Amino acid sequence: MSVIKVALLGFGTVGEGVYSAIQSHQAQLRKLLGKEVRIVAILIRDQTKERMIDANILVTTNFEDIIEIPDLDVIFEAIVGEEPGRSYLLQAIEKGIHVVTANKEMFANHGHELIQRAQENEVNIGFEATTAGGVPIIRTIKQLLQVNQITKIQGILNGTSNFILTEMRERKLSFADALQLAQNKGYAEADPTNDISGIDAFYKLMILSQLVINQQPNWSEVIIDGIKSITQEQIEQAEKRGQRFKHIAEISFNDHSLVASVQPIIVDSNHPLYSIEGVENAIAVEASLVGKITLQGPGAGKFATASAMIEDFVDIIQHSATKKRREYQSIK
Ligand SMILES: NC(=O)c1ccc[n+]([C@@H]2O[C@H](COP(=O)([O-])OP(=O)(O)OC[C@H]3O[C@@H](n4cnc5c(N)ncnc54)[C@H](OP(=O)(O)O)[C@@H]3O)[C@@H](O)[C@H]2O)c1
Missing domain, CATH: 3.40.50.720 (NAD(P)-binding Rossmann-like Domain)
Known part of the structure; x- marks a missing residue:
């Protein structure tokens, strides 16, 4: 053979x-x-x-x-x-x-x-x-692009950040304790800077932008903010209103401009990324014909x-x- x-x-x-x-x-x-x-x-x-x-x-x-x-x-x-x-x-x-x-x-x-x-x-x-x-987002977008025009992508693209936010809400941990737990479980790197600063999610968003329109926004114009400044109290307040903090990488493909950001956002229960918990990743894609699709799954790991x-x-x-x-x- x-x-x-x-x-x-x-x-x-x-x-x-x-x-x-x-x-x-x-x-x-x-x-x-x-x-x-x-x-x-x-x-x-x-x-x-x-x-x-x-x-x-x-x-x-x-x-x-x-x-x-x-x-x-x-x-x-x-x-x-x-x-x-x-x-x-x-x-x-x-x-x-x-x-x-x-x-x-x-x-x-x-x-x-x-x-x-x-x-x-x-x-x-x-x-x-x-x-x-492991989420097949690249092949899904390639497939969609054959006919659809993609207008917007929103994603939870960093499992470590999402895990920390989940632990802070569910178990009332401080940011430092939730980060330590993520490290103990092997989710966060020994140097977790890129995860918690939003840089890791930013790289992935730029790869998606390149795939969708063969272009990336000017990197200096993209808002990049991590989860470090979010307090347990803010998370609790949001929860009382039925809302959650999610770290969301987002890009809109308008006719003449690309608008992108990577930052913590407060979302309501009807948001497609509201229920994404722990180390999971998810990506919500809006496209001209199919409408809205959300893919969810393990964002990292061997x-x-x-x-x-x-x-x-x-x-x-x-x-x-x-x-x-x-x-x-x-x-x-
Ligand atoms: N870990 C994940 O879940 C995940 C998910 C998606 C993408 N990625 C990406 O996949 C890549 C690998 O991640 P990882 O988690 O497997 O990293 P890792 O555990 O740190 O392993 C990196 C490997 O690359 C080798 N290496 C590093 N620099 C090298 C160099 N200059 N020349 C030759 N070998 C070199 C290291 O060699 P030694 O063993 O000799 O040190 C090690 O075997 C990264 O770019 C990461 O962003 C990782």
């Missing part, structure tokens, strides 16, 4: 999730794709960490070792920060390797460039995992994020197989 050769960049929460998911779903993948999916290499930063990786897989700190592998089909990128992720993916694309990324900071900053280069080099780029983890990446991978392999078949038929 022929083989699809893949490499992973990063073996942290997400990279390890992709590794396990490929191993545990090998039979399903083989049935879908007609080939064995073989992980041939993994890029990491720290050689001294102990990892459970098959001995026949190359584990390296040198990207050159990976990019030089003959006939590599797909690279999964799950490292952190704008660089070196951007440069690695550009090199992969130039070599005709398909890429799948979970790296939202990198993709919010460089997604446009990567998509363009991927088109020029006739490879595909999957980025479902960058936004709302397997939810791996699921989004594997779905992208399957799409890419199936799409390129169809393309090759069409090319072959047109030559005949």
Whole structure:
């Protein structure tokens, strides 16, 4: 049986999730794709960490070792920060390797460039995992855009913020205690700045904007506010009025302007995001024909994020197989 050769960049929460998911779903993948999916290499930063990786897989700190592998089909990128992720993916694309990324900071900053280069080099780029983890919002929007015009998106795009707000309301915790609990449960990073300042949700909103209209608002004009200043008392007052604080990333696509914000908003019980609790993410999309749709699900985590990446991978392999078949038929 022929083989699809893949490499992973990063073996942290997400990279390890992709590794396990490929191993545990090998039979399903083989049935879908007609080939064995073989992980041939993994890029990491720290050689001294102990990892459970098959001995026949190359584990390296040198990207050159990976990019030089003959006939590599797909690279999964799950490292952190704008660089070196951007440069690695550009090199992969130039070599005709398909890429799948979970790296939202990198993709919010460089997604446009990567998509363009991927088109020029006739490879595909999957980025479902960058936004709302396991929630299939990217493919839903792509599907809607075939006919609908999307007019507005509102989302709870950061599970840590939503968890903190939920705990502050339900268990009357202070912000500091709720944050500590989020860290203890492994929801918040050791440095939770991007989560609680709204930056993480902002990156995801910019990725959605790029997807919907191939453009992002001027970043300096987007209001970005986190949840740090919300007090337990304010939450209690809102609750007495039947309202809740939600941290909402929002963008409206008007004819001539893009209006975007990321901030805590008080919502009534009839708001589509009112009942989204804990670490869940949700995105409410308004579109010209379909009206309002809300998608909800796990916005982060090892397997939810791996699921989004594997779905992208399957799409890419199936799409390129169809393309090759069409090319072959047109030559005949
Ligand atoms: N965690 C989630 O639920 C989630 C959800 C959606 C998207 N994401 C995105 O997915 C990416 C990975 O997140 P994560 O939670 O898996 O992070 P993580 O647990 O910190 O793992 C990062 C991995 O990348 C490796 N790495 C970092 N910098 C590197 C470099 N310069 N060269 C080579 N390897 C490098 C690290 O190597 P070492 O192991 O050697 O340190 C580690 O294996 C991030 O961009 C994140 O924003 C995460």
